[in-house]
Amino acid sequence: MTNLFPSPEWPTVPVLGEGAAYPVHRIFCVGRNYAAHAAEMGVAVDREAPFYFTKSALTTTASGATIPYPPGTENFHYEMELVIAIGAPLFKGDKAAAAGAIYGYACGLDMTRRDLQLEARAKQRPWDLGKDVEQSAVFAPITKAAAVGPIGGQRIHLTVNDEIRQDAKLDDLIWKVEEIVSHLSHYYHLAPGDLIMTGTPAGVGAVVAGDEIKGGIDGLTPVELVIGAAT
Template sequence: MPYVFPPPAQAAVPVAGSDAVFPVHRIYCVGRNYAEHAEEMGHSGREAPFFFMKPADAVLPVAAGTLGRMAYPGMTAELHHEIELVVAIGKGGADIAAAAALAHVWGYAVGLDMTRRDLQAEAKKLGRPWCTGKSFERAAPIGPITPLAAAGAIGSAAIALTVNGVVRQRSSIDKLIWNVAETIEHLSRYYVLQPGDLIFTGTPAGVAAVAPGDVLEGAIDGLDSLRLLIVEGAGG
């Protein structure tokens, strides 16, 4: 059966040290998964993990050693950065036990959960979904995915973000409220995970606004860094 128009290209992310690319199926995000970030957003305690999604084509892949470009999106005056460890799923499944979860991981990457914070805050106030605040064009910049075997001891890695050379966010992966294995266990109760899924695992404290001309650099020990320039323009 012919398509009525050509289908869009497959969203994909580069693989570190390879010409291969990782095809993206879905993008899942974990909310408030660092205690200090939960506190700065007005919450506290180790709440049960909760999830939201971005469309696969929100991914903005940035190759190693390059400066990506993200157009400042429309309908916001408060675009925030959120640096995150991204888990790339290589083996699908449902109801995955935490003890078996890492067998489903293909690799890791540095990602940014870019957020139209003013729209998200308004949605929260009205009890509405966060989609306009979280799910928009190029809302998920990501660096190359490092295969699991080459990523090293990611569970204790440092994570940091600078804006124009000034540190905004700094923490370590072992401060996740729900670690990678636990996150996969919880998420796979709600969704059948598939190869190609990406999980943005949550951001440390220090989220703040960026503006056109700002250069963001996200780093996690053992992974390729992610560099991003915010440029003028709406809609990506």
């Protein structure tokens, strides 16, 4: 049976040292995974279990892109994040199995309509309008896990127009990468094509048209984004 209209292909992210790209099927995001960021957002950290929201795979955007300032917001925020790329099926796995299912890591930006997110939060509604924003999941090329080594003391940082805004260590993650992957696998059949954005450190803030964002994590390819005019 043919489709009623053309359907887009899965978006992809480059992989260092590979001629083939990584197709993105799902994007999971961990909320409030740095205590200092939770504090700046005026909320307590839930240490009983991670919690998640999602972005459509079609929000995937390549590092170096220029994206338009999105509609419906006057408070568009950057969030610099470590991204986990899943490379093997995993369901109800323990931390050891979770570590074995990780294909690689990347720098990512979770761009957020903060005013809409906070409005929804105040009304106890889902965050979709604030988080699942077109062109809001920005990914640098993936580095394979073996080339990165253990995740721990690496610096994670972000600048806007070369001015430092976020600066922390991956040690500050409340839920570590293996814990996140293991926990999530008890609710989803994780598979290659799944990306997990692990949360952002303190220092989030608004950007406007013309701003240049650059984010980095030790040992990974930096992520870059330019904010264009509203359309």
